[in-house]
Amino acid sequence: MERYKFEDLISDYIENKLPLAKRKEVEAFMEDNPEAKEQMESIRLLMNSMRDLSEVKISDGFMENLMKRVEFEKNRPSNKKHAVSGRSKTYFGFTPVYATVMSCLIVALVLVALQLMPTNNLNSITIPSSIAEQEAEIPKPSNIINPDKDLMFAEDDDTTNIDNQNRIKNGKYDKNIKLVGNK
Amino acid sequence: MDKKFIYSDEELIGRFQNGDEQAYIELVNRFRDRLMSFVYRFVNDEVVAEDIVQDTLVKLYTHKDYYRKIAKFSTWLYTIAGNLAKTELRKKKRRKVTNLSQMGTDxxxxxxxxxxxxxxxxxxxxxxxxxxxxxxxxxxxxxxxxxxxxxxxxxxxxxxxxxxxxxxxxxxxxxxxxxxxxxxxxxxx
The missing domain is CATH 1.10.10.10 (Winged helix-like DNA-binding domain superfamily/Winged helix DNA-binding domain)
Structure with a gap:
């Protein structure tokens, strides 16, 4: 047996958890190695000493303070809620109280939204009377040229007239056109 | 260990879960010193250890319904105390402030x-x-x-x-x- 294997088995040996064969192996190793036997004995003593360590007592005011804290926790709203949460019903994740409050809020919001909505038809917009009066005061001009008429004059002078081109293609020339070089 | 008591720890927590506050007092009396020894040896500060034990016992009060009979009551309670002690040790390490409680035993x-x-x-x-x-x-x-x-x-x-x-x-x-x-x-x- 090697040293590290012996050390792995020390606790099991002291607590009588080794099978007989292993136990004998450990004992044989200790016979051959006095320092191993000393180590085993030292750990056994240490374990006994730890068991005998004096108990650490709580202070005199401990119970009084604890009861105060318990009383405080008992009266805390969050804990009251926690205490009843397992038994109470919920609506969409809300407790009955919160569900009622939320419902009221939603109804109130809908009512406010309805109040804010315009009641008149958008097509029948009436012009304010002040604007109508101003419009009446503007004089109507008498010499307005018809814009369509002007456009017609412009078309007559246009050299890119499509009809002229067609006339040339058909062999009918305008009387104003003189052929040059065709004697 | 529990044979000297009329009720076992598990019976007491069961009674406490059903509203018997006296059962809570009995559990506190049974475990306060054991918890104190454990926590004190762990955090090496008597005042902090007492606070942790108190926190543990308050948690026992507020979270009594979390205990299920599948585990031993003492195991459950030690787990709470151990976790609180470990949290405290982590905080202590972060603070890295030497206080009187960390004096050598000398x-x-x-x-x-x-x-x-x-x-x-x-x-x-x-x-x-x-x-x-x-x-x-x-x-x-x-x-x-x-x-x-x-x-x-x-x-x-x-x-x-x-x-x-x-x-x-x-x-x-x-x-x-x-x-x-x-x-x-x-x-x-």
Missing amino acids: DWEYDIPGDEDTAEKVHGQFVGEQIHKAIQSLPDHFREVIILRDIQELSYEEVSSIVEVPLGTVKSRINRARLQLQEMLKELR
Whole structure:
């Protein structure tokens, strides 16, 4: 047996958890190695000493303070809620109280939204009377040229007239056109 | 251990869950000193340890319905205390402030008994303090298991449940912790 294997088995040996064969192996190793036997004995003593360590007592005011804290926790709203949460019903994740409050809020919001909505038809917009009066005061001009008429004059002078081109293609020339070089 | 009581721990918590507040007082009386010993050896500060024990017992009150009979009551309670103690140790490490509670045991005052076996008692007290000091120098994961097993005398299975680590790992940690303590306390004999 090697040293590290012996050390792995020390606790099991002291607590009588080794099978007989292993136990004998450990004992044989200790016979051959006095320092191993000393180590085993030292750990056994240490374990006994730890068991005998004096108990650490709580202070005199401990119970009084604890009861105060318990009383405080008992009266805390969050804990009251926690205490009843397992038994109470919920609506969409809300407790009955919160569900009622939320419902009221939603109804109130809908009512406010309805109040804010315009009641008149958008097509029948009436012009304010002040604007109508101003419009009446503007004089109507008498010499307005018809814009369509002007456009017609412009078309007559246009050299890119499509009809002229067609006339040339058909062999009918305008009387104003003189052929040059065709004697 | 529980045979001297009329009700077992599990029966008491059952009664408390059904609204019997007297059962809570009985549980507190049974566990306050045991928890104090465990937490104090773990955090090495009496005031902090008492606060943690109080927090544990308040949690027992406020979270009583979280306990299920599948586990031993003591295991459940030690788990709460252990987790609170570990949280406190993490905070302490983050703060890295040396306070009076972290003084070496050499700085502590001893109550010297005045009767005939004074020498023996003083020696016992000295050994106890040296062991306590050695335990404090162990890594957290070794310290917790060695306190639960060798000072609180819980079974390996209970320790495994409390620290939420496999049984084999717990056994290995306890063995290695004992070897380290023995090495540290060699000169004590």
